Amino acid sequence: MRVTTSKSKNSESFYITKGYINDKGTSTSSVIRKLGTLNDLLKDHGPTRDDVMAWAKEEARLETLKYKEEQEHKSIQVTFHADRHLDFEKQTLFRGGYLFPQSVYYALQLDKTCRKLKSRHKFSYDINAVLSDLVYARILEPSSKRSAFKTVSSFLEKPCYELHDVYRALDILGSECDFIQSEVYKNSRLVCRRNDRVLYYDCSNYYFEIEQEDGSKKYGKSKEHRPNPIIQMGLFMDGDAVPLAFSLFPGNTNEQKSLKPLEKTVLEEFGCQRFIYCSDAGLASEDIRAYNHMGERAFIVTQSIKKLPGEDKSWALDKKGFRRVSDNRPADITAVPEDDTNLYYKDAPYTTKRLHQRLIITYSPRYARYQKAIRDGQVERAKKMLESGSTKKNRKNPNDPARFIGTVAATKEGEAANIYSYLDEAKIQSEEQYDGLYAVCTDLLDDEVSEILTVSEGRWQIEECFRIMKTDFSARPVYLRDENRIRAHFLTCFLALLVYRLLEKKLGNRYTCEQILSTLKSMNFAEIQEQGFIPLYERKKITDDLHNACGFRTDYQFITKSQMKNIQKKSKGRE
Numbered sequence: 261m262r263v264t265t266s267k268s269k270n271s272e273s274f275y276i277t278k279g280y281i282n283d284k285g286t287s288t289s290s291v292i293r294k295l296g297t298l299n300d301l302l303k304d305h306g307p308t309r310d311d312v313m314a315w316a317k318e319e320a321r322l323e324t325l326k327y328k329e330e331q332e333h334k335s336i337q338v339t340f341h342a343d344r345h346l347d348f349e350k351q352t353l354f355r356g357g358y359l360f361p362q363s364v365y366y367a368l369q370l371d372k373t374c375r376k377l378k379s380r381h382k383f384s385y386d387i388n389a390v391l392s393d394l395v396y397a398r399i400l401e402p403s404s405k406r407s408a409f410k411t412v413s414s415f416l417e418k419p420c421y422e423l424h425d426v427y428r429a430l431d432i433l434g435s436e437c438d439f440i441q442s443e444v445y446k447n448s449r450l451v452c453r454r455n456d457r458v459l460y461y462d463c464s465n466y467y468f469e470i471e472q473e474d475g476s477k478k479y480g481k482s483k484e485h486r487p488n489p490i491i492q493m494g495l496f497m498d499g500d501a502v503p504l505a506f507s508l509f510p511g512n513t514n515e516q517k518s519l520k521p522l523e524k525t526v527l528e529e530f531g532c533q534r535f536i537y538c539s540d541a542g543l544a545s546e547d548i549r550a551y552n553h554m555g556e557r558a559f560i561v562t563q564s565i566k567k568l569p570g571e572d573k574s575w576a577l578d579k580k581g582f583r584r585v586s587d588n589r590p591a592d593i594t595a596v597p598e599d600d601t602n603l604y605y606k607d608a609p610y611t612t613k614r615l616h617q618r619l620i621i622t623y624s625p626r627y628a629r630y631q632k633a634i635r636d637g638q639v640e641r642a643k644k645m646l647e648s649g650s651t652k653k654n655r656k657n658p659n660d661p662a663r664f665i666g667t668v669a670a671t672k673e674g675e676a677a678n679i680y681s682y683l684d685e686a687k688i689q690s691e692e693q694y695d696g697l698y699a700v701c702t703d704l705l706d707d708e709v710s711e712i713l714t715v716s717e718g719r720w721q722i723e724e725c726f727r728i729m730k731t732d733f734s735a736r737p738v739y740l741r742d743e744n745r746i747r748a749h750f751l752t753c754f755l756a757l758l759v760y761r762l763l764e765k766k767l768g769n770r771y772t773c774e775q776i777l778s779t780l781k782s783m784n785f786a787e788i789q790e791q792g793f794i795p796l797y798e799r800k801k802i803t804d805d806l807h808n809a810c811g812f813r814t815d816y817q818f819i820t821k822s823q824m825k826n827i828q829k830k831s832k833g834r835e
Contacts, residue, residue, distance in 0.1 A: 261276055261277070261278055261292065261320040261321070261323045261324040261327065262276070262277060262279070262320055263275070263276060263277075263295075263313065263316045263317050263319075263320050264276075264277045264289075271297045271298065271299060272297065272298040273294065273295075273296070273297050273298075274294075274295040274296060274297075274298070274301060274312065274313075274316050275291050275292075275293070275294050275295060276291070276292045276293040276295065276316070276319060276320045276323050277289045277290065277291050277292060278290055278292050278327070280822065281821075281822075281825075292323060293319075293323065295316055295319065298312060301315070301316075336791065336792065336818045336820070338788050338789055338791065339789075351414070351787075352786055352787045353414070353784060353785075353786055353787075353796075354414060354415065354416045354784065354785045354786075354787060354793070355400065355411075355414050355415050355416070355783070355784055355785075356415075356416050356783050356784065356785050356795075356814060357400055357779070357780035357781055357782070357783035357784075358396035358399075358400060358412075358415055358416075358780075359416070359783075359810070359812070359814065359827065359828070359831045360763060360780060360806050360809075360810050360831070361395065361396055361399050361400075361756075361759045361760070361763060361780070362392065362396065362831045362832065363810040363811070363812075363830075363831045363832075363833070364451070364759045364762045364763050364766070364810075365392050365395060365396075365755075365759055366831070366832045366833045367450075367451045367762075367833060368444055368447045368448055368451060368758075368759070368762075369443075369447040369450075370388065370391065370392065370440075370444060370447075370755070371388045371392075371832075372447075373440060373443045373444065373447075374387045374388035374391060375388070376443070377432060377436055377440075380436075381432055383428065383429075383432065385421045385422075385425040385428065385429065386420055386421055387429050387432060387433075389419060389420050389421055390421055390425060390426055390429040391429065391433060391752070391755075393408070393409075393412040393415075393419055394408055394426070394752040395752055395755050395756045395759060396412065396415070397411045397412055398733050398752055398753060398756035399733065399756050399759065399760060399777070399780065400777075400780060400781055401781070402732075402733045402734035402735075403734065404739055405426050405427065405430070405740075406423065408426075409423045409426055416785065416793075416824065416828065417828060427745070429748075430740075430742075430744065430745040430748040430749070431742070431744050431745065431748070433744075433747075433748035433751055433752075434742075434743070434744030434745055434746070434747035434748035434751070435744050435747075437747045437748070437751050438525065438529070440751060440755075441505050441506070441751075441754075442525075442529045442530060444755065444758065445504060445505065445530050446530075446531075448502070448758070448762070451762060452502075452762065452765060454498055454500075454502065454504075455498045455499035455500040455502075456498050456499070456504065456532050456535055457499060457534065457535055457536065458498065458499035458535060458536045458538060458715055458718070459496050459497070459498060459499075459504065459526070459532070459535045459536070459537055459538065460496070460497045460498075460499075460538045460539065460718065460719055460721070460722040461494065461495070461496055461497075461519060461522075461523075461537065461538070461539045461543060461722070462494075462495060462497075462539060462540065462543065462719070462722045462723065462726065463492055463493065463494045463495070463515040463518060463543065464483060464492070464493055464495075464726045464730070465480065465481075465482060465483055465490040465491065465492045465493070465511060466490060466491055466492075466493065466730070466735060466736040466737075466738055466750075467482060467486045467488040467489070467490050467736055467737055467738070468488055468489050468490070468491070468737060468738050468739075469488070469737045469738075469739055470488065470489060470741075472489070473489050474489070474741065475510075475743050476491050476508065476509065476510040476511070476743060476746070477489040477490070477491055477510075477511065478490065478491075478510045478511035478512035478513075479511060479512060480492070480510075480511035480512045480513070488737075489511055490511035491508055491509075491510065491511050491738070491746065492508065492509050492510070492511055492513065492515060492518065493506055493507070493508055493750060494506060494507045494508075494509065494515070494518040494519065494522050495722065495725060495726070495754075496522065496523075496526060497721065497722045497725055499715075499718065500765065501718075501721035501722070501724070501725065501761060502758065502761045502762065502765065503725060503754060503757050503758050503761065504526065504530070504532075505522060505525065505526055505530065506522070506750065506754050507521060507522040507525075508746070508747060508750060515542070515543065516542075516543065516545050516547075516548065519543060519548055519551075520551060523537075523551075523552075533555060533556055533557075534555075534556035534557070535556075535557060535558075536557070536558045536559065536560055536704070536715060537552040537557060537558070537559040537560070537561075538559070538560045538561065538715055538716060538718070538719060539561050539562075539719070540561070540562045540719060541561065541562045541563055541564050541567075543561075544559070544561030544562065544563070544701070546612060546613070546614055546615070548561075549561065549614075549615055549617070549701070549703070550614050550615060553615060553703050558702070558703050558704050559701075559702060559703055560700060560701075560702045560704065560712055560715050560716050561700070561701055561702070562698070562699065562700055562701075562716065562719075563619065563699040563700060563701040564699070565577070565621075565694060565697060565699045566694070568619075568699070572610060572619065575608065576619070576621045576697065576699060577693050577694070577697070579592075579593055579594050581606045582604040582605065582606050582623060583604065583605060583606065584602050584603075584604055585602070585603045585604065585605055585622075585709060585710055585713065586602060586603075591604050593623050593625075593696075596625050597625075598625070598629065600625040600626075601625070601626055602625070603622055603623075603624050603713070604622065604623040604624075605620055605621065605622045605623070605709055605713070606620075606621050607619060607620040607621070607709060610701060615703065616703070616705070617701050617702065617703055618701070618702050618703070618704065618705050619699065619700075619701055620699065620700045620701075620702070620709060620712065620713070621697060621698070621699050622697070622698045622699075622700070622713065623696045623697055623698075624696050624698070625696060627695075627696045627698070628695040628696025629696075631694075631695045631696065632692075632695055635688070635691060635692075638659065638661040638664065639661070639664055639683070639688060641661040642661040642662065642664040642665055642683060643683060645661065645662060645665065646665060646681055646682070646683060651665045651667075651681045653665075663687065664683060664684050664687055664688055665681050665682070665683065665684060666681070666682050666683075666684035666687065667679055667680065667681050667682075668680050668682065700712065700713065700716050725757060725761075728757060728760070728773055729753050729754075729756075729757055732773060732777060733753055733756055733757065735749075735750070735753045760773075760776070763776070763809070764776060766809040766810070767802075767805050767806070767809055768805075770805070771802055771805075775802060776802070779797075779800070779802050779803060779806070780806075782797045782798070783795070783797045783803070783814070784796045784797060785814075785819070788818075790821075791820065791821070792818055792819050792820040792821050792823070792824065793818070793819045793821075793824055794817070794818055794819075795814060795815055795816070795817075795819070799815050803815060810831065811830060812827050812830040812831060813827075814827060
């Protein structure tokens with residue numbers, strides 16, 4: 261409701277009007293109440309016109325509250341006919357689960373970022389509509405860009421662009437990938453407190469449905485052991501498992517070289533100067549450690565015990581000198597019971613050519629039992645291989661049971677050698693000595709061991725990020741060929757992951773990825789005779805939590821069209 265006025269030669273009249281969308285889909289308004297002329301109103305609400313206008317606006321506010329209350333409590337009568345067919349080719353089922361990711365998307369002010377893009381490029385389509393729909397589709401129904409366009413056509417809000425606009429937008433989004441990441445990080449700090457004092461880094465690769473190399477699509481070491489060209493992705497994640505930034509590099513590039521360019525971007529464009537770098541041993545070379553020893557940065561990385569120098573390795577494997585992490589009491593790890601659940605450690609200075617570090621060795625009885633169980637199973641398979649005579653090794657698989665099979669050549673004088681296979685007990689015993697042991701290196705020489713280990717243990721969450729992108733968001737295989745469009749594809753996957761993680765955070769991390777995604781996918785609505793919508797999903801604790809977290813509700817028995825438009829506005833932070 262709002263106040264409007266009309267002037268004639270001798271007077272000015274005040275009205276309260278209501279705007280609405282008519283049957284033809286155009287905006288119009290109607291007078292709800294005539295308040296009177298200025299001269300009459302000045303008598304009771306003057307002495308000035310401003311006083312009258314202030315009174316009139318308050319009356320409009322009260323009328324709005326009254327209208328909303330009436331709408332919330334009114335009953336809707338709908339008539340159905342058993343002898344009447346459905347309207348031909350008329351959509352009646354709509355998807356509404358996107359509304360909740362939408363509330364996060366607009367909280368990140370990505371619409372404003374898109375407006376900046378429009379000022380830098382010349383295009384007529386709504387790039388914000390394209391980007392937002394690609395993000396929602398990646399979360400709800402991941403597929404190709406063509407299929408995504410079909411998916412968003414079933415949303416409550418129809419796309420305002422054509423399919424060809426999607427591909428044009430990909431070119432812009434790909435070229436502005438770094439800028440968008442920088443903007444979204446800055447805006448994310450307005451949504452929640454970013455735990456950027458710890459940054460986790462890891463790499464993964466994604467395959468293409470092609471056979472020939474082209475551009476950054478190169479043959480490399482595929483983590484899924486596929487014979488297709490791949491592209492690699494480096495990802496930074498903060499201490500709360502919220503993605504921070506990503507970069508792409510060719511599939512045949514050593515992943516060690518991927519870190520510095522992306523970290524330089526984080527340092528210069530994101531403004532992150534003070535943080536602890538955390539990664540696994542594969543991304544923790546001496547050069548990377550030294551790089552993160554500079555400025556206000558530090559590092560906590562895993563260390564391969566097998567690759568330690570001789571003296572340090574012997575110390576690490578020695579069962580003496582351990583303490584219990586929980587209370588720092590000395591412990592004999594050779595005498596802990598089988599069902600022990602504690603964690604034990606010992607630490608010592610560790611000096612390399614370039615750095616003074618701290619080497620922490622942990623021992624977990626639970627981890628030791630797990631490793632032994634896995635190895636026992638592999639030994640049994642090795643015995644069966646010996647019995648069958650099939651002892652060929654898979655050199656690409658470090659966990660191949662055939663590694664426990666040794667060979668020896670025996671000859672008689674003047675005869676060719678015979679090759680005999682046997683179960684290599686020495687190899688088994690050699691692996692046993694590492695059971696339950698784990699190593700961490702850091703340049704934080706004075707910090708508590710428990711705090712260092714807590715940071716290191718958080719690395720599983722970045723692996724979870726890659727799993728979500730690959731499995732739940734179907735980021736691969738990649739079908740695009742153009743380099744800019746490939747970057748745009750991974751940008752939408754990254755933004756989808758960011759939006760999902762922030763939504764997960766708003767829900768208090770109480771639900772699994774499967775629970776959240778399956779709930780969002782189920783939140784459909786049936787349009788009833790163009791009067792409004794009936795929710796078709798089951799109200800549960802998680803749907804209540806989604807509504808409370810996002811600040812609107814869609815779980816009424818009936819939602820009028822005007823109410824649904826208000827819900828859509830609320831999901832965009834516009835009301």
